[in-house]
Amino acid sequence: MRRVLICLLMVAVGEMWAFAQRDASARALTVEVFSGRRVSSLNVTPAGKTESMRMCAGCQARAVTAPFTAKPRGDGVVLSSGNKAREVELDGAFRMKPEGETEGIGAAGVWRLITAHGEMRVLLTLDSERYVALALNGEAGANEPLESLKAMAVVVRTYALENADRHKSEGFNLCDSTHCQALRFGETPAAVERAVLETAGETLWYGGRRATVFYAQNCGGRSEDASQVWPGVAAPYLRSHIDPWCTRHGAAEWDAEIPMEKVRGVFRSEGWILPERIDAVRVVERTDAGRAELLEFSGAGARVPVTAGSLRFALDRALGWNELRSDWYTVTLSDGVLHFKGRGYGHGVGLCQAGAAEMAAEGHAAGEILSFYFPGTRVGVTAQDRGWESSHGAGWTLWTTVASSADLLREGDVAWGKARALYPPRVPTQPEVRQLPTTELFRQTTSEPGWILASTRGAKIFLQPEAVLTKSGSEEETLLHEFLHVLVESEASAQAPLWLREGVVEAVAGAVRGQAEAAMKIGDLDEALARPVNDAESQRAHAQAGKLAGALIDRYGLEQVRQWLRAGSVPPGVVMTLAQSPGQRAGRVPSTHR
Ligand SMILES: [Zn+2]
Ligand SMILES: [Zn+2]
Structure with a gap:
C-alpha cells in the first residue's frame, strides 16, 4: 500500500468528487438485514476488528462493549447491561444473531440497531462492491461459469444503484430479501469475488442513463415484456423475445x-x-x-x-x-x-439466469450475454466509457476504463523491469493493474481509505485515478512499490508478518523515508500497518518496517530474508539482535527495543 499526505490528496479528491457524485458508480449502501423477520432479541458479538461501539442515549454518545443482547423497547433499544439508547452504532466486524436462530450473520461495516414499529431494525452500511458480492452470492449459482457470473454482477450492481431509493422512507437503501435482492452472508466463493472485481463499478446504460434491469431464474423459452408484468415499466430493451439458450437444458x-x-x-x-x-x-x-x-x-x-x-x-x-x-x-x-x-421460474423479464449460464458454457462472454438479454444497452462504469479494457504491458496487464493509457503503460513497463531486477522472481508472475476511474470506486472496491494511492491483493494491483497519482508524485514510483508487493506476495507465506512484507518492499525500493521517532514495538507494527488510524501513523509504520527490513537485508542478505518470508517468520533471536544493535542502513535504533 502506498500512502500520501492527506492534504495533497484532498485537492485531488475534491476534484474527483463532482465526477463521482454525478455518475455514482460506487457508493456506500445501507441495507436492512433480517428483513421480513421479527427480531425481538438480538445477540451481538465482535467477529474480528472492531473500530467503535457506541450508543446514543439522549443524543449523548456513550461507549458500549460487546458481546451484548439488544431488545426493542419503546422507541429505542435496551441492552443486556440495562442501558437504554435511542440507537446503537457499531463500526467493524460483528456477528448478529436473532434469538432462536443458530447461525446469524457475520459482516463488517457500520451497524445500526434501532427500533421501528416496536420491532428491532438492524441496518448495515457497506461498500457497494461488497454489496454486489453478497447479492451475487445470494442470487446466482456458485458453480456457474465465470462469464455469466460477470454478466449477473453487472446486472445486480445496476439494479442496486438504480433502486437505491427504494426504502428511502424507511431510512435505508435496500432490504436483504428477494423484495430487493437476496443477500447471502458468510464466505463468498472465489468465482463470485472474481466476477465482482473484474466488473468493478460496471453497470448497464441506455441513452446516457443507467438502465432499468430485471432478471429471473428461467424464462422457460420466451422472456416477458416488462410492461406486461409491471404497468408503467417499459423500455426497448425489456421486450419479450425468444430465448433459445435456457431451453437447451430442459424446459423447466x-x-x-x-x-x-x-x-x-x-x-x-x-x-x-x-x-x-x-x-x-x-x-x-x-x-x-x-x-x-x-x-x-x-x-x-x-x-x-x-x-x-x-x-x-x-x-x-x-x-x-x-x-x-x-x-x-x-x-x-x-x-x-x-x-x-x-x-419457467420467475417473472421472465430481463436476463434469464439459466439462459445466461448456458450462453457462458457455450463460450459467450459477459458482454455478449448482456447484449442478448438487454439489446441496445452498453456496459460502462460511467455513461461515457466502455467499461474495462485491457492493454498489454511487457509481462503485465493494464486494465482501464479510459482509452489514453499510453503513459501509464510506458511507466509500468519501466517499473516492472526495475522490480524484477531488484527482486528477481522465483516463479513466473503476471501482475494485473487496474486503475479505478474515481477515488470513490477505488474506496468501494478495495475497502481502503481514499488517502491511499494503491492497494495490492495477490497479483492484482488497484490504483487511484491518474489525476490523483500524478498530483501525489510519480506513477512510476507507485507502480514500482506495488509491483514489488506482487513479487513479495508471490512467495511470502501467509504467516509472514506484515512488517516484514511491507518492510522488504520499502527497503528494496530504496524508499525508506522519514525518521522513526519514538518507534513502535514490532508487535504493534503489524496493527499500525494493517489498520492505520491516520496517514501520519501509516507513514511512521512504513518507515520503521522499511528500516527493520533494510537492516536485516544489510546484515543477512536479501536471499536469507526472502527465505524467512517464505518460511513465514524471522527467527526470534535475529529480531532481538537487530533491535539491540544500531541498524546500518537506517542509522537509527528502534528505541522501544532496548
Ligand atoms: Zn426491499
Ligand atoms: Zn430463458
Whole structure:
C-alpha cells in the first residue's frame, strides 16, 4: 500500500468528487438485514476488528462493549447491561444473531440497531462492491461459469444503484430479501469475488442513463415484456423475445396441485368473494408471450375474475413460496383440485439466469450475454466509457476504463523491469493493474481509505485515478512499490508478518523515508500497518518496517530474508539482535527495543 499526505490528496479528491457524485458508480449502501423477520432479541458479538461501539442515549454518545443482547423497547433499544439508547452504532466486524436462530450473520461495516414499529431494525452500511458480492452470492449459482457470473454482477450492481431509493422512507437503501435482492452472508466463493472485481463499478446504460434491469431464474423459452408484468415499466430493451439458450437444458416445467378448499381459504383471507360452487377455472387473458394475465373462476351463474399476479402472490404467501413458480401455465379443475401445468421460474423479464449460464458454457462472454438479454444497452462504469479494457504491458496487464493509457503503460513497463531486477522472481508472475476511474470506486472496491494511492491483493494491483497519482508524485514510483508487493506476495507465506512484507518492499525500493521517532514495538507494527488510524501513523509504520527490513537485508542478505518470508517468520533471536544493535542502513535504533 502506498500512502500520501492527506492534504495533497484532498485537492485531488475534491476534484474527483463532482465526477463521482454525478455518475455514482460506487457508493456506500445501507441495507436492512433480517428483513421480513421479527427480531425481538438480538445477540451481538465482535467477529474480528472492531473500530467503535457506541450508543446514543439522549443524543449523548456513550461507549458500549460487546458481546451484548439488544431488545426493542419503546422507541429505542435496551441492552443486556440495562442501558437504554435511542440507537446503537457499531463500526467493524460483528456477528448478529436473532434469538432462536443458530447461525446469524457475520459482516463488517457500520451497524445500526434501532427500533421501528416496536420491532428491532438492524441496518448495515457497506461498500457497494461488497454489496454486489453478497447479492451475487445470494442470487446466482456458485458453480456457474465465470462469464455469466460477470454478466449477473453487472446486472445486480445496476439494479442496486438504480433502486437505491427504494426504502428511502424507511431510512435505508435496500432490504436483504428477494423484495430487493437476496443477500447471502458468510464466505463468498472465489468465482463470485472474481466476477465482482473484474466488473468493478460496471453497470448497464441506455441513452446516457443507467438502465432499468430485471432478471429471473428461467424464462422457460420466451422472456416477458416488462410492461406486461409491471404497468408503467417499459423500455426497448425489456421486450419479450425468444430465448433459445435456457431451453437447451430442459424446459423447466413444473406442476402444482392445489385443492379448491385451500384456494377458498386464500380467497377468504384476501377478502375476495367466490360463488358457493365453482365449476371451472380458466385463463381468459394471456400476455403476447403466453403467460397468464387474467383468470376466471366460474360457477352457480357467477364469474369471478382474478389477475394471475395477485393469485400467485396470494397462493404463495399462504401456502409457501414457489407453489406457482411462474405465470406461464395452463390450469384445470377436476375432483375439487386445481391442476397447474407450467414452465419457467420467475417473472421472465430481463436476463434469464439459466439462459445466461448456458450462453457462458457455450463460450459467450459477459458482454455478449448482456447484449442478448438487454439489446441496445452498453456496459460502462460511467455513461461515457466502455467499461474495462485491457492493454498489454511487457509481462503485465493494464486494465482501464479510459482509452489514453499510453503513459501509464510506458511507466509500468519501466517499473516492472526495475522490480524484477531488484527482486528477481522465483516463479513466473503476471501482475494485473487496474486503475479505478474515481477515488470513490477505488474506496468501494478495495475497502481502503481514499488517502491511499494503491492497494495490492495477490497479483492484482488497484490504483487511484491518474489525476490523483500524478498530483501525489510519480506513477512510476507507485507502480514500482506495488509491483514489488506482487513479487513479495508471490512467495511470502501467509504467516509472514506484515512488517516484514511491507518492510522488504520499502527497503528494496530504496524508499525508506522519514525518521522513526519514538518507534513502535514490532508487535504493534503489524496493527499500525494493517489498520492505520491516520496517514501520519501509516507513514511512521512504513518507515520503521522499511528500516527493520533494510537492516536485516544489510546484515543477512536479501536471499536469507526472502527465505524467512517464505518460511513465514524471522527467527526470534535475529529480531532481538537487530533491535539491540544500531541498524546500518537506517542509522537509527528502534528505541522501544532496548
Ligand atoms: Zn426491499
Ligand atoms: Zn430463458
